[in-house]
Amino acid sequence: MTALLDVAGVTVRFGGLTALSDVTFNVQSGEIVGLIGPNGAGKTTLFNSLAGLTRPTEGRIVFGGAQMKGLRPHRIARHGMTKTFQNTALFPGMSLRDNVVIGALCRASLKDARGIADECLAKVGLLKDADSDVDDLTFPQKALGEVARALATGPKLVLLDEVMAALTPTEMTAIMASLRALRDRDGITLMIVEHHMRAIMELSERILVLNFGKLIANGTPQQVSADPQVIAAYLGSSHAAH
Ligand SMILES: Nc1ncnc2c1ncn2[C@@H]1O[C@H](COP(=O)(O)OP(=O)(O)OP(=O)(O)O)[C@@H](O)[C@H]1O
Ligand SMILES: [Mg+2]
Incomplete structure (x- = not known):
């Protein structure tokens, strides 16, 4: 089966620092893939x-059969790949709905964008808060607002960068259910960066592990959590005991 996302040899250097080194993996349509490290x-x-x-120094990024490297973010979003921002980056001083409308504008007219925004807010259970100013939202609402804005671009694959940071266990359980529904109900493929191990282990079908810019593991949650290299680099001995 052809992968939805095919990443080969991606290397990113910031001056003398190699932030990513020869990273190769793929993601199949409909998967939920965790990324930890x-x-x-x-x-x-x-x-x-x-x-x-960020433009990789080297490597290949093919999404839906098309080369993405060097394309601008809005072009990539139009192909169906979009990301949320770590530490949420909703635009302050605007309503939640208007934030999501901005996501929709990458593929729709202003007239249609509002309907799309409301549809996406409904998918994450936030339609009732559409008129709230984003500054008045709680952490979980902001996190889901980020997800709604990403959904408004009409994605096939959403890259979620720590949307569950700063949430209580109950809030996290609710967001995990919303994310699972995006895949099960809407067929959206997800890649999830998260430091909360419970969330990542429960949600992901496959987990990639990065350490110092290198991919050191790629397997099921069980395989990865039993991998001595992963335990040494990230999970620690307390996790290994479970
Ligand atoms: N624009 C940049 N210019 C220079 N160095 C950068 C830039 N962005 C990231 N880095 C460096 O690249 C490395 C990887 O950073 P990155 O933010 O990707 O890590 P991360 O895995 O997301 O970490 P965290 O879990 O803390 O979010 C770090 O050493 C960071 O300081
Ligand atoms: Mg990060």
Whole structure:
């Protein structure tokens, strides 16, 4: 089966720092793939490279059969790949709906964008909050608002960069259900960066592990959590005991 996303040999250098080194993997349509690794491992840099916010120094990124490397983010979003921002980047001083309308404008007229926005807010259970100013939203609402804005671009693949940071376990459970529904109900493929191990282990069917810019593991949650290299680099001995 042809992969939805095919990443080969992606290397990103920032001056003397190699943030990503020869990263190769693929994602099949309909998968939920976790991406984990210590702080500074290169997770956000990988997502930024995929979404067109950072241009890889080397490598190939093919999405839906088309080469993405070098395309601008809105062009990549039009192909169906989009990312959320770590530490949410909703535009302040605007309503939640208007934030999501901005996502929809990459593929729709202003007239249609409002309907799309409301549809996407409904998918994450936020339609009742559409008129709220984003500054008045709670953490989980902001996180889901980010997801709704990404959905408004009409994606096949959404890259979620720590949307569950700063949430309580109950809030996290609710968001995990919303994310699972996006795949099960809407057929959207997900890649998820998250430091919360419970969330990543429960949601992901496959997990990629980055350490110092290198992909050190690619397997099921069980395989990855039992991998000595992953335990040494990231999970630690307490996790290994479980
Ligand atoms: N624009 C940039 N210019 C220079 N260095 C950068 C830039 N962006 C990231 N880096 C560096 O690249 C490395 C990877 O950073 P990145 O933000 O991708 O890590 P991360 O895995 O997302 O970490 P975290 O879990 O803390 O979010 C780090 O050493 C970081 O300082
Ligand atoms: Mg990051």
